[in-house]
Amino acid sequence: MLFFRSEDLVKAWCEARGVAPNPCVRLDQLWTLATAWYGTRLTPESKRPSPAEMRGIFASVGLSGPFWDPEARG
Amino acid sequence: MTFETQVKLAIYGAFAEDGRAPSAQAIAVALGVSYEDVVAAFAKLRTDRVLFLEPDGRTIRMAPPFSGVPTQHRVRVGGVEYFANCGWDALGIPAALRRAGIVSSRCEQSGEPLTLAVAQDGPEPSPFVFHSLVRASSWWDDLVFT
Numbered sequence: 001m002l003f004f005r006s007e008d009l010v011k012a013w014c015e016a017r018g019v020a021p022n023p024c025v026r027l028d029q030l031w032t033l034a035t036a037w038y039g040t041r042l043t044p045e046s047k048r049p050s051p052a053e054m055r056g057i058f059a060s061v062g063l064s065g066p067f068w069d070p071e072a073r074g
Numbered sequence: 075m076t077f078e079t080q081v082k083l084a085i086y087g088a089f090a091e092d093g094r095a096p097s098a099q100a101i102a103v104a105l106g107v108s109y110e111d112v113v114a115a116f117a118k119l120r121t122d123r124v125l126f127l128e129p130d131g132r133t134i135r136m137a138p139p140f141s142g143v144p145t146q147h148r149v150r151v152g153g154v155e156y157f158a159n160c161g162w163d164a165l166g167i168p169a170a171l172r173r174a175g176i177v178s179s180r181c182e183q184s185g186e187p188l189t190l191a192v193a194q195d196g197p198e199p200s201p202f203v204f205h206s207l208v209r210a211s212s213w214w215d216d217l218v219f220t
Contacts (some may be wrong), residue, residue, distance in 0.1 A: 001160035001206045002182040010185040010205045021148040026204040027165070035164035038139050041170040042086045044075055048123055054210065070210045 022067055029061040080105060081115040082124055085137050091172060093136040093156040095142030123214055139166030151175035161204045192204040 007024050014021040025033070036057045040046040049057060051070040052054045058068040066072040084104050088096035098103075102112045109193045121126040126136035134142045141147075147158040149167040151174070152157050158164040161179065168175040177190040180203070191198045208215075 001162050001204065001208075003161045003164075003179050003188050003202050004205055005181040005184055005186050005188075005202055007203055009181060010203065013183040013205075019207060022206060022209075024205050027197050027200050027202060027204065030162060030204045031169070031192075032163050034139070034162060034169040037162075037167040038170040039172070041139070041166075042083070042090060044079055044083060049143070058210075067209045072209065072211045 023063065023065075025061075025063065031064070032061045033057060077107075077111070078115045078118050078122075081112060082119055085119075085125070085134065086170075089137055089140040089156070091154075093154050095141070097138070098132045139163030139170055143209075144178055148174050148178045150178070162206075165192060165197065168194075182188070 004024075005012065008022075010021050010024055036049065054070045055064075055068070058064060080198055081101060083095055083198070084101050088094070088100065088104075098112045098116060099109055103107045105112070107114065116125060116127060116132060116134070120127050124137070125134055126141045127133060128135050136142060139158050139162075141157040141163070143157065145157045146196065147161060147164040149156045149158055149164055151168060151171050156167050158167055158177075164177045164179055168177075172194060174191070174193050177188065177197070179188045179190075181188065188200075188202050190200055190202070
């Protein structure tokens with residue numbers, strides 16, 4: 001899970017490794033994911049999101065489909 | 075509160091304090107319990123995907139978003155330098171600490187440095203993007219690669 005200066009540089013990096021690029025995430029979207037995952041991590045109540053909760057968090061920032069589905073197989 | 079939760083909070087408290095992974099012995103001393111009980115709690119927390127351990131089963135490699143080993147993703151918060159496991163976790167450290175910080179990393183293709191100010195309500199605008207090779211369903215299959 002890495003940072004890139006642009007989507008074009010993601011494509012170049014993937015091409016050099018013979019792998020298909022996946023959807024890119026903007027940093028404002030990533031902040032929403034980071035706060036959802038870790039915002040309560042230092043408290044007794046914290047827990048990892050369930051698969052259904054993960055899908056909801058991803059969908060809230062416009063990320064959906066098999067790549068973002070924690071229960072997808074194949 | 076369960077014993078595993080007490081151990082988890084002690085681990086995360088130690089990471090928050092100085093950015094370094096505590097040893098099982100240090101957690102045992104801090105909680106006044108046996109080393110063996112702490113190691114058993116580590117195993118349970120690994121099963122619950124709260125911790126990722128080295129092959130010895132007792133050394134913390136990751137307590138996401140914190141990394142127990144140096145990485146290219148550094149986060150400075152309040153004078154403490156933390157290492158994150160990945161780009162996502164680099165933003166996760168200010169989120170977990172609920173404090174502003176500075177993320178330092180790089181573009182993986184060009185090598186261009188990334189220095190990102192993260193306020194308590196999020197990062198400053200940046201053209202950088204985040205990319206993962208691994209789909210969500212496979213993250214924990216090989217967490218170091220992910």
